[in-house]
Amino acid sequence: xxxxxxxxxxxxxxxxxxxxxxxxxxxxxxxxxxxxxxxxxxxxxxxxxxxxxxxxxxxxxxxxxxxxxxxxxxxxxxxxxxxxxxxxxxxxxxxxxxxxxxxxxxxxxxxxxxxxxxxxxxxxxxxxxxxxxxxxxxxxxxxxxxxxxxxxxxxxxxxxxxxxxxxxxxxxxxxxxxxxxxxxxxxxx
Numbered sequence: 275x276x277x278x279x280x281x282x283x284x285x286x287x288x289x290x291x292x293x294x295x296x297x298x299x300x301x302x303x304x305x306x307x308x309x310x311x312x313x314x315x316x317x318x319x320x321x322x323x324x325x326x327x328x329x330x331x332x333x334x335x336x337x338x339x340x341x342x343x344x345x346x347x348x349x350x351x352x353x354x355x356x357x358x359x360x361x362x363x364x365x366x367x368x369x370x371x372x373x374x375x376x377x378x379x380x381x382x383x384x385x386x387x388x389x390x391x392x393x394x395x396x397x398x399x400x401x402x403x404x405x406x407x408x409x410x411x412x413x414x415x416x417x418x419x420x421x422x423x424x425x426x427x428x429x430x431x432x433x434x435x436x437x438x439x440x441x442x443x444x445x446x447x448x449x450x451x452x453x454x455x456x457x458x459x460x461x462x463x
Contacts (some may be wrong), residue, residue, distance in 0.1 A: 275311060275313055275317065275318050275319070275341055276319050276321055277306065277310065277319070277320045277321070277334075278298075278321050278322060278323070279298075279317060279321070279322045279323055279324075279325045279328050279331060280297060280298035280322070280323055280328075284389050285373055287432065290434070292381055293352045295423075296323065301460055302399065303330055303333060303337060306334060307334075307337060307338065307341070310338070310343075313343075315343075316343065316344055317343070317344045317345075317346070317403070318332065318337075318338055318343045318344070318345050318346070319345075319348060319349050319365075320335060320344045320345065320346070320348070320382065321347075321348040322348070322350075324349065324350050324352070325347060325349060326347075326349055326353040326358075330359055331363075332358065332359070335347060335358060335359050336359040336361075336362075339359050339361040339362060339404075341377065342370075344452045345359075345361065345362045345363070346362065346363040346364070346365055347362050347363070347364050348364065348365045349364065349365070349366050349367070350366075350367050350375075350378070351368055351379055351380055351383055351393075352369045352378040352379065353359060353364040353377075353380065353385075354371070354381045354383070355386050356382065356383075357419075358384050358458065359413040360362075360388075363388060363390050363391055363392065364386070364391040364392070365391070365392045365393075365394060365422075366387065366391070366392070366393050366394065367393075367394050367395070367396060368393060368394075368395055368406075368409055369396075369405060370397060370398065370399075370402035370405055370428070370461060371398060371399070371401050372397075372398040372399045372401065372402050372403075372404055372426070373396065373398075379428075381413070383423070384413050384415075384418070387419045388418075388419065389417055389418070389419055389420075390419075391419040391420070392419060392420040392421070392422055392424040393418075393419055393420070393421055393422070394423075394424060394449070395409070395416055395421070395422065395423050395424070396424050396425075396426055397423055397425055397426065397430050397435055398425070398426035398430050399429065400431035401429065402430075403423075403434050403435070403438055406446070407442065409445070410446070411421075416445050416446075420444070420447060421445070421446040421447065422446065422448075423435060423439060423444070423446045423447070423448055423449065424448075424449040424450065424451065425450065427451060432448075435448065436448050
């Protein structure tokens with residue numbers, strides 16, 4: 275189950291959830307958790323926008339873990355992850371050059387990632403791909419956590435990215451935005 279929080283301090287050029295910059299419904303933590311409980315899901319992903327921009331997000335993550343949920347946090351990597359509950363799987367972006375937000379990467383967050391966590395590179399160009407390969411080596415990411423390479427829909431062909439990964443024998447997971455295919459979001463609908 276996805277819990278999408280409103281607000282994000284970044285404006286990535288390839289953002290596909292700009293509708294989450296504003297709007298939404300204001301709810302208490304108890305209301306959010308009651309709604310989650312009603313679905314009887316086991317796996318909860320708290321995403322955004324940027325969840326860590328919300329003051330109560332750390333408490334929400336911990337309360338969900340306390341209830342026995344398997345919890346993951348999808349974060350831009352631009353805000354401090356050091357206080358995220360250790361039971362929560364962190365899925366953190368490193369913003370690539372084509373995002374337009376390269377300067378917002380908080381590289382010190384890498385030190386808080388564990389083997390259960392994931393670091394994600396959203397790749398829109400060959401430059402992004404080459405930059406991501408440098409980051410893999412520079413921060414020894416393959417030996418730190420799981421690494422995901424994901425193509426920007428409409429910019430980087432999934433086939434092309436997969437072929438580049440195979441050609442370079444990178445030990446990364448290839449990931450597509452499945453929701454775009456399942457719910458016909460591929461055309462921006």
